[in-house]
Amino acid sequence: MKTHLLLFLFALFFSYELSAQFGPENGVKASEPKFVLIQHATIMVKPGQTLTDADLLLQNGKIIQVGKNLKQDGAVALDYTGKVLVPSFIDMYSSVGLDPVTFKNNGWRPQLESNKEGAYYWNEAVHPELNAAAAYKAIENNSDQLQQSGFGFALTHHMDGIVRGSAAFVALGQTEVDKQLLAPKAAQVFSFSKGGSNQTYPSSQMGSIALLRQALYDLDYYSKNKALLPFSVSLSEWESQRNLPVIFKTEDKWEILRAQKIANEFKTNFLYIGSGNEYAIANELKSKGIKLVLPLVFPEAYEVNDPYLAREIPLSDLKHWETAPSNAMLLKKEGLDIAFTSFGLKNADQFWTAVRKVISRGLSPTDAMAALTTVPANWLGLSAQVGTLETGKWASFSVFSADPFAYEAQLLETWSLGEVRIWKSATSVQLLGTYALRIADENYELVVTGSSEKPQGKILLKTASDTLSTKATIQLKQQDVSIQFLSLATSNPQLIQLHAKALKNGLVLEGDGTDAKGAWFHWSAIQQQTTPITSPTAIKPDSTLYGQVWFPNMAFGSTQKAAEQTIIFKNATVWTNEKEGVIKGADVLVVGGKIKQVSRQDMAAPAGARVIDATGLHLTSGIIDEHSHIAISKGVNEGGQAISAEVSIADVVNPDDIDIYRQLAGGVTAAQLLHGSANPIGGQSALIKLKWGVNPDQMLIANAPKFIKCALGENVKQANWGDFNTVRFPQTRMGVEQVFYDGFYRAKAYQKEWDAFKAGKIKVAPRVDLELEVLAEILRSERFITCHSYIQSEINMLMHVADSMGFRINTFTHILEGYKVADKMHKHGVAGSTFSDWWAYKFEVNDAIPYNAALMTEQGVLVCINSDDAEMGRRLNQEAAKTVKYGGLSEEQAWKLVTLNPAKALHLDDQMGSVKAGKAADLVLWTANPLSIEARVSLTMVDGVVYYEEKEQAQKQLQIEQERTRILSLMLAANERGEASKAPQKKVKKHFHCDTLGEEATETENSH
């Protein structure tokens, strides 16, 4: 044991010798480092262990010993009675000491390729070669905020882009830069944010996901085959980081789950920088063993004194405001490990306010301290060096006036690698109080208020009849006090300047002054009354100060997760969509999320079943929207390239979209969430069930057939996107055809190469190309195309392309001129998913007619009516009814356009699309014939779970209003306490449309 310790100590000295300076000394050599012995301090050695009246022995920037009554010959002894030592905090998300990453700008035209010269990765958002250690500059004061907060270490990196490069673990403070770089490559950092790159790709979150995955595959391919490949600065540098921990910056709770899928795919793990709303899915995160670094930035309260304006704040914002400071407590309670970052805070005051808020919300002080010290040290594999004040670790700690986790303590000093920086003298003069001031035989009163750091003065002169007063400016520097004021003369007041030494800790001030004429005089002041210094306020924790988390945590969310029930509908008019047609007086039994039985006879309700009297009501299978863009996070189009088959909407499903609830209210139970139409080959679809208050994976239909969106016409040739959008190929329908041929030819070659490899004909595994993987799936008929299309020329063109490649186009969506080529469509076997009556919104829909659905149906084409619109999506029953008017379809035919036919088009008709025993219980109860203008949805269930009920709406509204009022009153109290606040702004719900570019939804008109 002892030998070990000796060896360890030897290693420490040895390492110090190794780190000696290489350069010459200008002047004589500085003296050898001495021992420093801090005595009689309260030492918070590590979370959960505090020593009182303890000593700390330091040498060469390291801790030699911690304990009681330490002795060391030749040590400089310092008395730290009453002071508290806390290990320096570690900030895992920082860019301290680094300049912002710069990008070359192309001007106003879209930049499709990288502008970076050299052997770098093709996309500017992927820059693993950026090396934080190499670029690190210890600029004076640039880490002051961190140090004032108590941080002594930071993991710093170039905070920009998707693959950001290596992060350096640095010690903050005023030591030399070469000493600060404790671990030059301590981690690598990823995110889904493109950052400052001007390159068009990626323009969406799904694009970022695809790019990161492709880059990771490329890295793998490069490291296996680098002898054969041209040198890449980016990949070669990245290779050297492969064993480093990965920090992943997220902007929303769902991004953690998205990133975790990538971690699983590449059999690795990420450390997540959270966004603050993780509490809503704490359980989910726990089950995945997520490690989270939490921000300490909490939403500001809104100014809620104006009720008109307060109406504009959505309940989701109110609820988040209330619960965000409890995030750490709730996650810890769930059993997750957490750390904190000060990222986003503006000053040390904000940091400590936030930490104390977190503690006041019930996170234990020990856990809070661990989240700033031992947890990050452990995650970064640096526990042997930092995180506690134990022997052998870096002598980096902060000195407080009291335990900062228990009291509103003041930071006095920071020690970094054994070097001290004094922020505040603990023995500073205490000036606050009232003084008898005597100047030139005149008696005044000097009142000093404010704080010791910023004293404010007032000079009073009491006369027989009155009290005159004037403001005085007071400055205190150590013992030196200067006071300035305008004399109390009634006319023409003059400037009086006083200077004094503060004696007896401020009890006596004595010195000289000058009057307006510059004449010197002597003066003195004696304190009469002291303003007592308030002792630090203890933090009072209360772990119940957060709102109930709803599913989802917003308006119309449920307090309980909705559960599947056994339900029997009695005496309904059932639109079976089967050969039985519409049957009256039928009973339908739902068990285990499936339709158990459809019976014309009266059925007995199973025990415990909910019985719904459906007399006079119509029961149908749920509406299936073949074309929807709701419930998508950060971008519906990856329009950065003409082909973006590698991206998938399934990666970015957003369960917190109110439109999910609204569609349920319109009887929609399933939808294809499609990529937009910004490019010829867009992205993969998400086939979802409309479920409210669940996670994204629960919405995705298990084992659903694979789909991809393609597009033709004006959108893909960027016809209506402004005159600057003339760079990307294609700009004509001629070019569109060639994009398809090019993609599929390349995919064929790709397939051939992999086939050869799998057959053992070539030894080296080919590069994984996510785009071609997907195109090859299409060629193998393992993935179906839904293609946005309008006019007959392009429709026929794409069918020719498919025919020549030996596959079939599955669905043409929009297909407004489908009626002109319905015979060809029938022959090809493609479905048509159209609007009921839209036209006139752009040139290519000039020949669109509302009889389209009927004419295609007559020609034997499988026809669907879809929404492509969050508003229309909730009244697709009405849209279907229009085909009765335009073209005279029967009501049953019309109804199938939004139920059974889309189920068939999506290859899901084995499990949905009709009311039949064995199919999923995706059912809608209507107040009338669903095609009637008077029909309302009474109830919607998906997989046997009731997600919408009309009769609950009044109750829901009441619940929403009560919750709003409850939180608004809390917010008003916060306003009155003077907490930081912001003005409410009306938030217009934005939507994604086919042609929406970028990550943000828009308010612009839908141009499809």
Next chain:
Amino acid sequence: MKATIFILLLLLSFNSLSQRILLLHGTAHIGNGNIVESAAIGVVNDRIAFVKNSLTQTFNSKDWDTIINCNGQHFYPGLVSANNTLGLTEIDAVRATRDYNDVGDWNPHVRAQIAYNVESKVVETVRTNGVLLVQATPRGGWISGSSAVMKLSGWNWEDATVLADDGIHLNWPSDRTNYQAQKREIYTFFELAQTYAQAKSEQASDLRLEAMKACFKGQKRVYIHAESIQQIVDVIDFAAAFQLTFPVIVGGHDAYLVGAKLRDSKIPVMLSRVHSLPQREDELTYLPYQMPALLKQQGIAFCIQNDGDMQPMNTRNLPFQAGTTMAYGLSEEEALKAISLSVCQIMGIDKDYGTLEVGKKATFFVSKGPALDMRSNQLTTILVDGQFVSTSNFQEQLYFKYRQKYKTAAKAE
């Protein structure tokens, strides 16, 4: 003088087509809330001569140029679409066809009437669903311009005009950060315009202020586009401050929250599109469907209009927007009134349009079934000011053409 010539021209044109039309045995939805079963409607020249129960009357066929037996069908007054760019644009995405938004913040002098394209292909597809009048309305700026009530049938815009320059359209500010300043700007402009209007002496002509004059004399309506409570209560104050005779709120999403105030101020509301999503995440899912009934319950004069995405082409769904409110608190006849008589009353043309009543213009249609339900909205006859208008349109022609193509191909096989 101009007006006299105009009326004269109209009379001449109708005199030359002097006719008597009798429609028999339909259910007449009057438009004011009433129904006449088994109705007979007599049209003489351009006006309705009578609406009677046909079973209790005898008619001499020789008295009529045209007799139409509408057995079991339904009569409706021509539906009216307020606040619409129909006729002012043809293809939304093609700039060359957009004629509704001109440069400038203060454009009361810009007139929709003369840009109205009565031959628009969109117009004919709207007409065939029963919408026979439109308030062609400019967009943009603080004051977008002057709207005009137009027929969906005619040879040219003069011919199609029902009421020229019926009102100006003021877009009430909604930007919270500059709200007070912007509101002040509007007051300032109106103060200027009011002073100009009240001045006795002949002034040098100012196109803008001239166009405003009639607003202060009760001859021109002031349509104020406003949605939120704050906007609406400020509009009420504004209308009172300038003693506007005919202020109208257009949009009025929050109107249901300040019902008593609106009722007392007697300001009618042209409600936003029924088929729209709630404006706030927390609002009830079907609030826009419920709004007409909410205003009716509070005694506020209102109608339904169709401003929004792709509005010209979507105007053909106006009957179904009204129909949708039938499931949310309005009766069928109340729903009809909200897109016929009520619109005409608000715009001030109810003397001639809006119902199937004696003396009104014969602008109505016959549908095989209830016209507010898409399945039965099947028009067999359309009359605009007593003249027959085609019940077909180019879209139906394309339908017939391609249907024929397939039939011929099938025969050939």
